[in-house]
Amino acid sequence: MKTLHTEVAVIGAGTAGMTGYRAAKAGGKRTLLIESNVYGTTCARVGCMPSKLLISAADAAHMLQAASGFGVHAGEVHIDGKAVMARVRSERDRFVGFVVESVEGYPAEDKVHGHARFLSPTQLQIDDHTLVQAERFVIATGSTPIVPDEWRAAGPRVITSDEVFYWDDLPQSVAVAGTGVIGLELGQALHRLGVRVTIFGRGGSVAQLSDPDVLDVARSAMQDELDVRFKTKVVKVEQHGEGLLVTSENTNGQQQTEHFDYLLSAIGRRPNVHQLGMENTGLQRDHHGIPVYDKQTMQCGDSAIFIAGDANDERPQLPEAADHGRIAGDNAARYPDVKPGLRRTPLAITFTEPQIATMGLSYNELCASYAGRFAVGKVSFENQGRSRVMLQNKGMLRVYAEHQTGRFLGAEMIGPRAENIGHLLSWAVQAGLTVDAMLDMPFYHPVVEEGVRTALRDLAHKLEHEPAQDCPCVDCTPAP
Numbered sequence: 326m327k328t329l330h331t332e333v334a335v336i337g338a339g340t341a342g343m344t345g346y347r348a349a350k351a352g353g354k355r356t357l358l359i360e361s362n363v364y365g366t367t368c369a370r371v372g373c374m375p376s377k378l379l380i381s382a383a384d385a386a387h388m389l390q391a392a393s394g395f396g397v398h399a400g401e402v403h404i405d406g407k408a409v410m411a412r413v414r415s416e417r418d419r420f421v422g423f424v425v426e427s428v429e430g431y432p433a434e435d436k437v438h439g440h441a442r443f444l445s446p447t448q449l450q451i452d453d454h455t456l457v458q459a460e461r462f463v464i465a466t467g468s469t470p471i472v473p474d475e476w477r478a479a480g481p482r483v484i485t486s487d488e489v490f491y492w493d494d495l496p497q498s499v500a501v502a503g504t505g506v507i508g509l510e511l512g513q514a515l516h517r518l519g520v521r522v523t524i525f526g527r528g529g530s531v532a533q534l535s536d537p538d539v540l541d542v543a544r545s546a547m548q549d550e551l552d553v554r555f556k557t558k559v560v561k562v563e564q565h566g567e568g569l570l571v572t573s574e575n576t577n578g579q580q581q582t583e584h585f586d587y588l589l590s591a592i593g594r595r596p597n598v599h600q601l602g603m604e605n606t607g608l609q610r611d612h613h614g615i616p617v618y619d620k621q622t623m624q625c626g627d628s629a630i631f632i633a634g635d636a637n638d639e640r641p642q643l644p645e646a647a648d649h650g651r652i653a654g655d656n657a658a659r660y661p662d663v664k665p666g667l668r669r670t671p672l673a674i675t676f677t678e679p680q681i682a683t684m685g686l687s688y689n690e691l692c693a694s695y696a697g698r699f700a701v702g703k704v705s706f707e708n709q710g711r712s713r714v715m716l717q718n719k720g721m722l723r724v725y726a727e728h729q730t731g732r733f734l735g736a737e738m739i740g741p742r743a744e745n746i747g748h749l750l751s752w753a754v755q756a757g758l759t760v761d762a763m764l765d766m767p768f769y770h771p772v773v774e775e776g777v778r779t780a781l782r783d784l785a786h787k788l789e790h791e792p793a794q795d796c797p798c799v800d801c802t803p804a805p
């Protein structure tokens with residue numbers, strides 16, 4: 326076994342690891358980047374990019390069907406599953422190619438291939454071929470989709486998002502477990518591409534939403550189009566010929582067994598901190614096994630170990646992975662003189678239709694930390710002018726502000742152009758704007774943003790004329 330000495334060791338060459346590596350190098354430190362799998366990142370290979378490619382194909386199919394609402398008839402729509410998947414894979418490979426090219430540009434002596442595991446707070450073992458002795462570390466190991474063992478036992482037709490983007494053709498039918506971001510994005514896209522899809526949600530959650538009113542509207546919007554069965558669990562999965570028999574059970578105890586080609590497990594992702602030898606680092610860990618770390622510096626305790634991206638499970642999204650990685654790599658280079666990095670206002674977008682966006686403090690977080698001190702304004706998109714013009718008049722936006730100061734705190738929405746409105750409103754939170762200052766901004770006509778103005782006017786009215794909002798929510802999980 327050979328031994329390598331370095332100043333910084335970065336574990337994982339995903340988005341967080343690559344930005345961490347570059348930041349540590351920019352800080353003037355000898356840095357090793359260790360990767361156990363192929364290069365290319367989760368985002369480009371099996372995450373953000375291929376999922377949006379599949380969704381774009383689905384949108385194209387949907388637009389043809391929705392055109393009849395305007396009196397425009399496209400004739401019979403034919404979906405060529407092989408062509409759809411060929412474009413998804415070839416465009417995905419193009420994106421992956423750019424990432425791989427970047428990594429190939431790193432000096433060969435900076436890269437080690439193999440699975441890293443801590444032997445001590447200063448030493449890693451890579452497979453059975455290399456020992457790495459380092460002064461500082463960045464853990465950027467990402468996350469893995471969860472599949473319960475009893476589902477996995479039903480064989481290769483039980484899949485995760487990791488497999489979908491390698492399909493050559495679209496299947497006939499897919500059961501989706503989970504009404505989170507992945508379940509809804511992929512479930513709706515496959516449905517729009519002609520696949521028979523049933524989505525099982527064990528509770529009533531919809532993507533990242535927590536506001537009860539927005540959730541109600543979101544559940545109806547999803548059920549208007551899709552076979553989504555809330556409060557229904559998958560209780561048994563059995564191999565059956567080429568496919569699967571999936572048995573589900575609702576809250577009344579009624580069971581139903583149906584045949585599907587695949588079961589897509591979309592019930593969350595687990596941070597990759599369990600085969601890392603964390604027990605040999607001496608770090609304090611939470612009940613999920615994640616080292617306790619500072620959200621501004623990414624430092625684990627006062628150690629020389631930093632954690633970034635999906636591995637810390639704080640906000641498992643691409644822009645966060647890049648920010649975490651930059652902060653962690655920079656601080657690894659600066660250690661022990663670490664400093665807080667730029668953490669931005671939370672923004673999360675789910676690319677369903679209608680789109681879903683949450684920005685700033687969520688309703689659940691307000692309940693935990695602002696109960697009795699905030700006001701809520703809202704707008705329904707049902708009669709919003711431009712939304713009706715476009716036949717996209719579904720959804721609701723709820724906006725939140727601090728009662729005493731009028732400071733804008735956050736919002737949750739499902740509705741048209743949520744990806745754009747999400748940016749607008751998270752920028753307002755980060756800029757520390759008050760509701761009055763936001764209402765002084767320009768609004769064109771006729772635009773969906775006029776709906777935002779309606780919600781803000783309602784909020785301004787509540788701030789002035791009504792007492793602060795108490796929290797009727799029953800499931801108030803504490804703010805992170």
Ligand SMILES: Cc1cc2nc3c(=O)[nH]c(=O)nc-3n(C[C@H](O)[C@H](O)[C@H](O)COP(=O)(O)OP(=O)(O)OC[C@H]3O[C@@H](n4cnc5c(N)ncnc54)[C@H](O)[C@@H]3O)c2cc1C
Nearest residue numbers: 337339340341361367372373441466467634635641642643
């Ligand atoms: C289907 C899907 C769609 C998504 N869509 C979006 C989206 O639209 N927008 C968005 O912002 N986010 C999206 N995400 C989330 C986003 O992809 C992730 O948050 C982001 O890619 C995480 O980056 P990372 O660097 O933390 O992890 P990764 O990119 O997964 O990198 C971790 C790396 O560490 C390596 N590794 C793990 N353990 C070890 C070890 N012990 N030794 C050596 N190497 C190791 C892994 O092989 C991997 O290469 C999506 C995710 C999925 C699954």
Ligand SMILES: NC(=O)c1ccc[n+]([C@@H]2O[C@H](COP(=O)([O-])OP(=O)(O)OC[C@H]3O[C@@H](n4cnc5c(N)ncnc54)[C@H](O)[C@@H]3O)[C@@H](O)[C@H]2O)c1
Nearest residue numbers: 503504505506507508527530591592593594641674675676
């Ligand atoms: N557009 C985006 O930004 C985007 C897209 C895809 C994924 N992602 C990231 O990937 C992460 C993982 O996505 P995800 O959809 O897998 O997780 P998620 O946490 O969004 O949703 C998981 C869902 O599964 C349910 N669930 C959990 N355990 C279950 C069980 N045993 N049986 C049935 N249902 C169960 C949960 O109640 C929840 O509804 C997200 O947190 C998100 O940050 C982001």
